[in-house]
Amino acid sequence: MFAARLSANQAVIPMPEIHVVQRDNRHLYENYFEPYFRLRHDIYVKQRKWMALDRPDGLEKDQFDTEDAVYLFCLDGGQLIGAMRALPTLQPTLMSDIFPYLNIRGPIRRRDVFELSRIFVIPERRGEHAGPRIEMLLLTAITEYGISIGLTGFSIVLESWWLPRFERIGWKARPLGMPQTIDGMSVLAVLVDCDETTWKSLCNQIGLRRPTLTWRGLADVNRQALPDISVPVPPTAQPAR
Amino acid sequence: MQGLEAYWGRRALDFVDAIEASTTTACVVSQFEKMIGDLGFHAYIMAGIPTPGESLAQLTIANGWPAEWFEMYNRENFCAVDPVPRHCFNTLNPFEWKDAPYDHEHDVAAHNVMTRARDFRFYEGFCVPIHYDESTGAISIAGERPYLDAETKSALHLMSVFTHSRLRALTRPAPVMPGRRLTEIEAEVLRWAARGKTAWETGQILGISERNVRWHLEETQRKLMTNNKTATVAVAIVNREILI
Numbered sequence: 001m002f003a004a005r006l007s008a009n010q011a012v013i014p015m016p017e018i019h020v021v022q023r024d025n026r027h028l029y030e031n032y033f034e035p036y037f038r039l040r041h042d043i044y045v046k047q048r049k050w051m052a053l054d055r056p057d058g059l060e061k062d063q064f065d066t067e068d069a070v071y072l073f074c075l076d077g078g079q080l081i082g083a084m085r086a087l088p089t090l091q092p093t094l095m096s097d098i099f100p101y102l103n104i105r106g107p108i109r110r111r112d113v114f115e116l117s118r119i120f121v122i123p124e125r126r127g128e129h130a131g132p133r134i135e136m137l138l139l140t141a142i143t144e145y146g147i148s149i150g151l152t153g154f155s156i157v158l159e160s161w162w163l164p165r166f167e168r169i170g171w172k173a174r175p176l177g178m179p180q181t182i183d184g185m186s187v188l189a190v191l192v193d194c195d196e197t198t199w200k201s202l203c204n205q206i207g208l209r210r211p212t213l214t215w216r217g218l219a220d221v222n223r224q225a226l227p228d229i230s231v232p233v234p235p236t237a238q239p240a241r
Numbered sequence: 242m243q244g245l246e247a248y249w250g251r252r253a254l255d256f257v258d259a260i261e262a263s264t265t266t267a268c269v270v271s272q273f274e275k276m277i278g279d280l281g282f283h284a285y286i287m288a289g290i291p292t293p294g295e296s297l298a299q300l301t302i303a304n305g306w307p308a309e310w311f312e313m314y315n316r317e318n319f320c321a322v323d324p325v326p327r328h329c330f331n332t333l334n335p336f337e338w339k340d341a342p343y344d345h346e347h348d349v350a351a352h353n354v355m356t357r358a359r360d361f362r363f364y365e366g367f368c369v370p371i372h373y374d375e376s377t378g379a380i381s382i383a384g385e386r387p388y389l390d391a392e393t394k395s396a397l398h399l400m401s402v403f404t405h406s407r408l409r410a411l412t413r414p415a416p417v418m419p420g421r422r423l424t425e426i427e428a429e430v431l432r433w434a435a436r437g438k439t440a441w442e443t444g445q446i447l448g449i450s451e452r453n454v455r456w457h458l459e460e461t462q463r464k465l466m467t468n469n470k471t472a473t474v475a476v477a478i479v480n481r482e483i484l485i
Binding site: 104105159160161163164165167168174175176177178179180181184185186188204205 | 247249250251253254257261333334335370371372373374378392395396398399402403405406409410484
């Protein structure tokens with residue numbers, strides 16, 4: 001009975017899809033890369049004024065956009081509305097090559113840790129009230145990705161004001177160094193946990209009842225099982241009259 | 242220079258590790274007080290910034306202000322005119338009290354707060370804004386002649402934010418399912434009510450009749466022993482029956 005109603009809910013508000021895009025299936029998403037790099041230019045260069053990233057071609061693309069990079073593309077009706085990039089820490093990352101001074105605990109080069117960067121949602125889709133918030137959906141999705149491929153954590157260089165938000169949603173962040181002001185904004189390096197408890201809690205907060213990632217063309221990827229996230233029936237629930 | 246930075250960096254990280262390992266709020270608070278005391282601060286508060294209709298006392302997470310100041314601040318509703326919390330709405334970065342702008346000649350109310358603060362030996366202060374989607378808070382620390390060089394401020398910023406987070410984590414009731422009294426559909430209906438949807442709109446969204454929505458709302462009121470929709474939403478949030 002309730003299940004029927006909940007699926008009716010999903011029919012009214014279709015959930016944006018989160019696609020895993022990496023070396024093996026990149027050819028399926030070739031059309032999305034130009035708009036993707038252009039969006040990054042709009043957001044990071046034009047809006048946030050990270051002028052060091054400016055390029056004459058209007059695309060924001062850096063030395064870390066290699067074939068080892070993993071992207072999560074958030075697609076809604078075929079339109080790219082948000083994204084995130086994950087880099088293996090065994091390869092060079094922003095933290096290791098650009099901001100090494102933000103990490104005083106010692107370099108992170110671990111098979112089970114990826115570094116997240118370029119996390120964004122297009123301005124028109126920020127702060128929505130219908131359906132889950134896109135940034136929450138992206139954070140939940142990357143946790144699902146991490147569990148699936150056996151990661152235990154993510155390193156991130158982020159703006160310090162994110163910290164209370166991470167705390168609020170239960171994403172446990174451990175600082176790696178002191179906050180520093182870069183281009184007028186306080187930023188710091190953190191390591192956040194990637195585990196089943198965090199994922200389940202995120203799913204619960206945004207009302208996800210099943211995994212959200214689309215692994216198109218990635219059938220060969222060896223994936224670990226995800227824990228069950230179906231909502232348990234509350235023990236005190238009254239029988240329907 | 243490098244040496245000093247490294248010293249404060251390590252000290253701040255050790256502090257964060259220690260409070261993460263602490264399991265009571267009293268223990269976290271005493272470590273924080275000791276640390277800011279070493280840096281020359283003798284008063285602090287961690288709280289949400291009240292909007293009209295809310296009181297500071299309700300939104301306070303940790304209160305290290307002198308009782309008399311806290312009482313006066315509340316009684317005279319200083320929060321409405323204090324330039325420090327006001328500036329939190331305009332910046333994402335931590336700032337010194339002296340950098341919270343106000344019109345020194347014409348903004349008499351703001352000037353009054355800053356002057357009265359001096360009676361409590363708050364000569365200098367440091368404030369870390371805390372921004373959530375729908376609310377703003379602050380960690381504000383004051384002293385007579387505190388260290389406020391760049392390295393200390395950076396360390397203070399880190400330690401304050403993590404102390405605030407740790408206190409919230411320790412005081413937050415675990416999001417346990419067993420205590421829930423509402424069914425999933427009832428919680429769903431309330432979540433939409435919390436976002437200002439009418440019964441009709443909620444019905445459209447969930448694909449059920451308006452009558453049905455009203456029925457679920459009635460049930461939530463009965464279960465939570467409240468007598469209107471606003472109170473029901475409030476109780477449901479406090480009891481973590483719903484998260485919004």
